[in-house]
Amino acid sequence: MIVLVALASVAGLFVTALLAVLVGRDRPAITYLACISFCLVLLAIAGATLIAPTSAAETLTLPLGIPWIGMHFAIDSLSAIFLLVVNLTAAITSVFAIGYSRHEHANARVLPFYPVFLAGMNLVVLAADAFGFLLAWEFMSLTSWALVLAQHREAENMRAAYIYFVMASLGTLTLLLTFGLLAGVDGSYTFEGMRAHHLSAMSAGLVLVLALAGTGSKAGLVPLHVWLPLAHPAAPSHVSALMSGVMTKVAVYGFIRIVFDLLGIHAWWWGIPVMVVGGATAFLGILSAVFQTDTKRLLAYSTVENIGIIFISLGLAMSFAGEDHPLYAGVALTAALLHVFNHAMFKSLLFCGAGSLLVATGTRSMEKLGGLIHRMPVTAFTALIGSAAISALPPLNGFASEWLLFQTILLSPSFSAWSLKLLAPSIGALLALTAAIAAACFVRYFGTIFLGRPRSAEAEQAHEVDRYSLVAMGMFAALCVISGVVPGLAADFVRPVVDLLLPNGAMAPQAAVPWLSFVPVAPDRSSYNGILLLIFVLSSASLMAVLVRKVASHRLRRSAAWDCGFPDPRPETQYTASSFAQPLRRVFGPLLFGAKEHVVIPSPGDLNPATFAVTIHDRIWDVIYQPISGLVNNIADKLNRFQFLTVRRYLSLVFGTLVLLLLILAIVSRS
Amino acid sequence: MNASYQPLIPSLEAVAAQFAQMFLVLALAPLFVGFTRKVRARLLGRRGPPVVQPYRDLYRLVQKEVVLATNASWLFRSVPYLVFATTWVALSLIPTFASGLLFTWSADLIAIVGLLATGRFFLALAGLDVGTSFGGIGSSREVMIASLAEPAFITVVFTVSLVARSTDLSAISTFMHTSVVGLRVSLAMALVSLMMIAVAENGRIPIDNPATHLELTMVHEAMVLEYSGRHLAMIELAGALKLVVYVSLIGSIFVPWGIAGRGAGISDYALGALIYLAKLVGAGGMLALFESLIAKMRVFRVPEFLGAALMLGLLATLLLFVSQSF
Numbered sequence: 001m002i003v004l005v006a007l008a009s010v011a012g013l014f015v016t017a018l019l020a021v022l023v024g025r026d027r028p029a030i031t032y033l034a035c036i037s038f039c040l041v042l043l044a045i046a047g048a049t050l051i052a053p054t055s056a057a058e059t060l061t062l063p064l065g066i067p068w069i070g071m072h073f074a075i076d077s078l079s080a081i082f083l084l085v086v087n088l089t090a091a092i093t094s095v096f097a098i099g100y101s102r103h104e105h106a107n108a109r110v111l112p113f114y115p116v117f118l119a120g121m122n123l124v125v126l127a128a129d130a131f132g133f134l135l136a137w138e139f140m141s142l143t144s145w146a147l148v149l150a151q152h153r154e155a156e157n158m159r160a161a162y163i164y165f166v167m168a169s170l171g172t173l174t175l176l177l178t179f180g181l182l183a184g185v186d187g188s189y190t191f192e193g194m195r196a197h198h199l200s201a202m203s204a205g206l207v208l209v210l211a212l213a214g215t216g217s218k219a220g221l222v223p224l225h226v227w228l229p230l231a232h233p234a235a236p237s238h239v240s241a242l243m244s245g246v247m248t249k250v251a252v253y254g255f256i257r258i259v260f261d262l263l264g265i266h267a268w269w270w271g272i273p274v275m276v277v278g279g280a281t282a283f284l285g286i287l288s289a290v291f292q293t294d295t296k297r298l299l300a301y302s303t304v305e306n307i308g309i310i311f312i313s314l315g316l317a318m319s320f321a322g323e324d325h326p327l328y329a330g331v332a333l334t335a336a337l338l339h340v341f342n343h344a345m346f347k348s349l350l351f352c353g354a355g356s357l358l359v360a361t362g363t364r365s366m367e368k369l370g371g372l373i374h375r376m377p378v379t380a381f382t383a384l385i386g387s388a389a390i391s392a393l394p395p396l397n398g399f400a401s402e403w404l405l406f407q408t409i410l411l412s413p414s415f416s417a418w419s420l421k422l423l424a425p426s427i428g429a430l431l432a433l434t435a436a437i438a439a440a441c442f443v444r445y446f447g448t449i450f451l452g453r454p455r456s457a458e459a460e461q462a463h464e465v466d467r468y469s470l471v472a473m474g475m476f477a478a479l480c481v482i483s484g485v486v487p488g489l490a491a492d493f494v495r496p497v498v499d500l501l502l503p504n505g506a507m508a509p510q511a512a513v514p515w516l517s518f519v520p521v522a523p524d525r526s527s528y529n530g531i532l533l534l535i536f537v538l539s540s541a542s543l544m545a546v547l548v549r550k551v552a553s554h555r556l557r558r559s560a561a562w563d564c565g566f567p568d569p570r571p572e573t574q575y576t577a578s579s580f581a582q583p584l585r586r587v588f589g590p591l592l593f594g595a596k597e598h599v600v601i602p603s604p605g606d607l608n609p610a611t612f613a614v615t616i617h618d619r620i621w622d623v624i625y626q627p628i629s630g631l632v633n634n635i636a637d638k639l640n641r642f643q644f645l646t647v648r649r650y651l652s653l654v655f656g657t658l659v660l661l662l663l664i665l666a667i668v669s670r671s
Numbered sequence: 672m673n674a675s676y677q678p679l680i681p682s683l684e685a686v687a688a689q690f691a692q693m694f695l696v697l698a699l700a701p702l703f704v705g706f707t708r709k710v711r712a713r714l715l716g717r718r719g720p721p722v723v724q725p726y727r728d729l730y731r732l733v734q735k736e737v738v739l740a741t742n743a744s745w746l747f748r749s750v751p752y753l754v755f756a757t758t759w760v761a762l763s764l765i766p767t768f769a770s771g772l773l774f775t776w777s778a779d780l781i782a783i784v785g786l787l788a789t790g791r792f793f794l795a796l797a798g799l800d801v802g803t804s805f806g807g808i809g810s811s812r813e814v815m816i817a818s819l820a821e822p823a824f825i826t827v828v829f830t831v832s833l834v835a836r837s838t839d840l841s842a843i844s845t846f847m848h849t850s851v852v853g854l855r856v857s858l859a860m861a862l863v864s865l866m867m868i869a870v871a872e873n874g875r876i877p878i879d880n881p882a883t884h885l886e887l888t889m890v891h892e893a894m895v896l897e898y899s900g901r902h903l904a905m906i907e908l909a910g911a912l913k914l915v916v917y918v919s920l921i922g923s924i925f926v927p928w929g930i931a932g933r934g935a936g937i938s939d940y941a942l943g944a945l946i947y948l949a950k951l952v953g954a955g956g957m958l959a960l961f962e963s964l965i966a967k968m969r970v971f972r973v974p975e976f977l978g979a980a981l982m983l984g985l986l987a988t989l990l991l992f993v994s995q996s997f
Contacts, residue, residue, distance in 0.1 A: 370802065373744045384746070393792055394778070394785040406781050406825070410832050413992070421992045425829055429985045432825035433818070439788060440814035443795045447810065452802030453742060517776065526838040529777035533760065533786070536777075541749075541756035548733055548901045555736035555900075562740070562897055563803040575799065575807020583815035587974045 003060040003073050006045050006083075006126060009038040013119035020111040028101035031111050032094045035118060039091040042122060045075070046083035053077050053496040059192070065131050072128035072190050077496035078261065081337060082125045082253040089246045089344045090118050092475050096352045097238040099468030103359045109150045110236055117143040117242070121250050130179035130189040134172065137254070141168040141218075144247060147239045148231045160230035167217055167227040174214035175254070181207050182262055194262045204266050211258040212274065218251035220304045221311065222281040223620045228304060229288070233296030233364070237355025240296055244303040245348035249340050252310055259318070260333075260501045268417055271319030275312055279427045282308025282434045284620075287592060290441045290584050291616060293366045293577045295354040298445060299347065302390065305434060306343040309405065310336050312427055316408050319420050321502055325411075330498045330505030331520050332408040337494040339401035342389070342483060346398060349386040349476035353379055356469050357449065360462040366577040368456040369449045375462040380450045382473040387446040389480040391439035395530035395537075397480050400487035400518070402435060403528055407520050437584070444580045453571040485530035488518040578614075585614070593617055681773050688940065689773035693763040695944065696919070700762075700911035701725035703918070703951055710959035725911065732904035740801040740897055750797040751898065751905035757790040758912040765916065766923045768943035770841040771933035779838040780828045784821065787872070787916065790909065791817055798894035809894030812970060816878065816890065819977035820871045823864055826984030830861040831924055833991050840923060847927040860987035862925050867980040869917035871973070873910070876962045878973055881910075890970070918954040919947075926950060 016034040058074060065071040075083070097114075101107055120139030127133040145168065148161045181203050182194045199207065217224040232243045259265070285304030292298035313336035320329035356379045357372070358364060373380040389396035394403075409431070412424035454460040464470070483490045488510030498506040513519050517529040561567045589595030594617040602608045645653075705722035712719025739748070761783045764775050778786065791813065798810035832838045834857070835846040846852065871878045874891035881892070895906050923930060929946030931939040968976065 371742065373746060373800075374742070388789070388792065391788075391792060392785070393789040394782055399782075399785050403781055403785070407838070410829065410838065413833060413836075418992075422989055425826075425833075425988045425992075426985065428829060429822055429826050429981070429988075432822035433981075436788075436818040436821035439792055439821075440818045443792060443799075443810065443814050447796050447799035451744065451746070451796060451799040452807075515777075523776070524837060524839065524842050526779045526781075527776045528779060528782050532774065532777040533782065536760045536763075536774075537753070537756045537786075537789075540759055541752040544755055544905065545749075545752045548905070552733035552901060553736060557736055557738050558741050559738050560741060561801045561803050562738070562899075563801075563805055564896065567803065571802065573804050574802040575804060575811060580799075580807060580811045583811050583970075584818065586971060587815060587819070 001058070002045055002049070003058050003075055003126070006042055006075060006122070007060070007062075007073060009041040009045075010119045010122050010126070012038045013115040013122070017112050017115040017119075020115065028104075028107050028111055029098045031115065032098045032101065035094045035115055036091050039087040039094065039118065042083055043087040043091060046080045046087065049075055049080035050077060050084065050493055050496055053499075059128055065129075065135070066189075069129070069131070069189065071132045072192075073126045073132065074128035074191070075126065077500050078253070078256065079125045081494055081497050082249065082340075083122065085249055085341055085344045086118075086121050086125065086246050088479075089348050090121075090242060092472050093238050093241050093245075093348055093352065095475070096241070096355070096469050096472035099466035099472075100236070100238050100355055100359065102466065104236055106150045106236070109152075110147060110239070113143045113146045114239065117147060117239070121242075121246060124250050125253055128191045130183065130191075130194075133254075134176060134179070137175065138172060140247060140250065141172065144231075144235070144239070144243055147243075148235045150236055150239075151234070154234075156230075157234040160227070160234040164227045164231040167224065171214050171217035171224075174210050174217070178207055178210040178214055178258060181210070182258070191257075191262060195264075199263070201266065204263060205270075207263055208259060208270055209273075211255055211263075212277065215251045215255040215258070216277070216311075219248045219255070219307045219311075220281070220285075221277055221307065222284050222304070223624055225281065225285070225304045226618075226621060226625060229292075229297050229300040232300040232303065233294060237296070237351055237358060240300075241348040241351035241355070244300060244351055245344040248303060248307055249344055252307070252314075252336075252340055255311075255314065256336075256501070259314075260321075265318050265321045268319055268322030268420065270322055271315040271317070272419065272423060273315075274318060275315030275423060275427050278308045278311030278313075278315055279430045280308070281305070282312065283430055284592070286434050286437045286441060287588055288618075290437060290444065290581050291589075291593070295357060295364045295366055295369075295445075295449065296351065297364075298366075298441070299350050299354060302438065302441065303343075303347055305438060306339065306347070306390075309402070309431065309434070310339050310343070312431060313339065313405050313408065316405075316424065317502075319415065319424075320408075320411075321505075323415060323417065323420070325414055326502045326505035327507070327521075328408065328411045328414060329502050330507055331404065331411070333498050333502060333505070334491050334494055334507060334520070335401055335404040335408055337497060338397075338404060338483075338487065338490055341490065341494075342397040342401050342480070345476055345479045345483065346386045346389040346396075349382060349473055349480065350390065352469065352473050352476065353383040353386060356465040356473070359465050359469075361456075361458040363456070363458060366445070366448045369454070369459045370452045370456075370571065370574075371450070371454040372459060372462055373450040375459075376450075376464045378464060378470045379473065382470075382477040383450060384446060385477040385480055387442040389484065391442045392435045393439070394528075395481075395485050395534040397484035397487070397490075400484050400490070400528070400530060402431070404487070404491075404518075404520055405431065407526050410526075411521070437588075440584060444577060448575075448577040448580060452574050455571050455576070481534075485534050486516050487528070487530060488513060488516060491518065491520070585616075589616065592619070594619065685773040688769055689763070691940075692767060692769070692772055693759070696762045696767060696912065696915055697759065699948075699951065700908065700915045701729060703915055703955055704911045706952070707914075707955040707959050710956055711963055714959060714963040725907075729904050729908060732907070733901045735900040737900035737902055739899075743801055743897070746793075747797050747800040747897075748902070750793045751902040751909070753793050754790040755905045755909040755912070757786045757793075758909045758916060761786040762912050762916045762919065764840070765919045766841055766844045766930050767919050768947045769931040769935065769940055770844045770923070772841070775841045776839060780832065780840055780843070781825070781838055783840070783916075783920075784824050784828060787913070788817070788821060790913075794894060794906075797898075801897045803897065805893045805896045809890055809892070809896070812890045813894055816871055816973055816977065819974060819981060820868050823977060823981040823984050824868050824872075826981060826988055827861045827865045827868070830857050830984060830987040830991060833988065834858065841933075844923045844927045844930055845932065847924060848930070857987040857990045858925070860983045860990070862921070864980045864983040864987065865917075865921055865925075867976065867983075869921065870961075871977055871980075873914050873917060875958065877965050877968045878976070880967050915951070918951060922947070922950045922954070
């Protein structure tokens, strides 16, 4: 019944898309309102499933898809938690879109695809067989591809869409092979059948690698992430928010479903590749983000970082599960799922903020913004909360999930394998480095855009955006604070999922802990209380402010900036986004990006200007993708000759191929 | 233990001890700074300002009017109080004279690192608010230093927590007090690493010079250049508190003797407070001696210094796994 209602809502989204083509073109608000209502229905279903989990997942078979097999759909607690993330984010983002779409010129190219995109993501999570999963996955990929092309007149977007298309096809192909292996030669393509099917150690390992590549290419794991920082920023901002905040999470869902549920964890060392790839992704993601000057591209790289953090937690969970420590595996999985939710919240918030900036100033370049805290106070405040949350600062939600991940890493003495004992703390140190650079990155992001003096006329004349956008950003910000101060209650929400995937793995219910503290393992081991910290900080800050002003002095005078006595009125003299990153570039740039500074200072008497230039190389692109794309182009050039043959030659080619295939068949069947 | 660890209704003594800790550290922080300056001046052959000079400075600053840049935003005005509050809360939760205080469990060691990071995040933003070149240079260098110092701090936290099997500071401090710990190479390395971080995070020589004002090597002072009056007083006070945070952390983890345990009597608390004072005197003397012996380094040598701290911390953690005796 509950699955039927969910599918009906998804069907409703499809109908919305059709109606958007026919009538809704000029009134985008109607389409988005319809999306919101269907998302709310799905959200209610997800909430109900999580609060009152049933022992047996309800499955529904529809007579669609492959004949005689049909299409299977089911909702268990794992689907429910991701339904919650998808639809909560989608509902709030749609509120933002109502306002944003007024300034969008390409509504006709956005509205029909947007509901199908939402429907696709929901269907991936609902599907209970390989065919349905892959079909929904392709819906999700293709509609998001179409949305990336909404502004198709910009050459950069065309290139982004092309690379995205190639990478998405590759990912789906890998997933197809994954499911093929999972089902076996004569197995069933339903998830039920795959769970029952046992694989040999060899093919199970192969499934792990394929699943990591297939879902990782969508989630943005290094080195398959190259499309992400190109494609996510190219889409309209509310779609960027969904692609970064939610679609990457659907890929995480795919990984958890395949590895934890369908495949089962066979060996302790399986966590190692996942952890290493996750660590590399997190570190390279945030380091690339620090050097970006395009608002949305910076956020996209930071998505890569956060996906890395999620995969580190998943890798730890797999290692603990493989070594038969279900309770510790449960803590790691909880950390992963909490970070899935938290990242969806603050990343969507920041992308909506970037969208508002685009509306208000018409630019994505950080070098042209500045001082917007005065012109756009509400956007600035919500962006500040988002920046603090993504920098993992207490008491916001980003800190809660990273704190839990650190707690998991501190459980590493329980590992019996040496490699894991040494790897886990090293990954922990890398994670700490990543978190610290993330804080630097978002000081730079917020500081360059909202603080300082305006760097262009557009920034000087910006106005606050419409109320819908502000309400949406406010809701995201509130969720960042709430899930940060009571992480224990958020952890209780994902308990059924841990129970489902790791028997006996769920941590003790947190709602029963006094003072709403978060105690993942044991009270004498570690505890954290976000709500108390928030109260302490706010009360002591306001107490001191009141005290100082009452007792001492409250006089205040406005004057020109001091700046050591030589204030320069030109806004060019302040620090820019690039100059802010310069110390970090000097520390990390030469090794990882081959960053070089070229300074030319003419000799005295020479009238040429002094020049300064920085070059940064994307090593992954240079080493992996450049040769491959060169090879493909080369082969394509050679094959080009076949395009201009005569009919006779084509026919003889066909005949030759046929003879060749028959020969092979004859030889194979004889032996 | 579960029931008594986080009591829903605290006892009166627990509340009193928690408040005593809060106000003790607040009162002592400027004195500690004054003491350090005095010792350093004596070591350099100067007479130096009286040890109560920081109190006089603070008093003078809060009396003055605030001169605010025309384009300073609300963030600029609220950051001093926020930075003060995060540092004060962090310090209030560290065992100084007594462990197992009322609210110690609300933030473990990782959360205390996080609280300090929150303060620094907002201070770096405030440096960018007015849009001057000095603020920008200070902020960008501060985040560069923090991006290496914070992970180094976390690796020290790893080492200590893995030894004590807890991230709770009271539990760590109590554990370190017991004789089972003994001398360990890992802990020695963690201590050295934490001292290096403390020097860097507080902007002391050789990383930064708190006494200079107009050099391009400056970090912290450039960042807060635009502040005046009561705002500056708050930032100075927060700076003094932060120095005491690091000293108290080192004291509670590596020199845990004399900290009164859970449910101790009044006399134990008094003894604990005296010993804490002695620890502060020792730390202040050592800091002053260190600062007068060493020269300030170039800003781009700092990554090497902090990279060494990071590697020391990581090595200390990994050595723990190699042998129990480390």
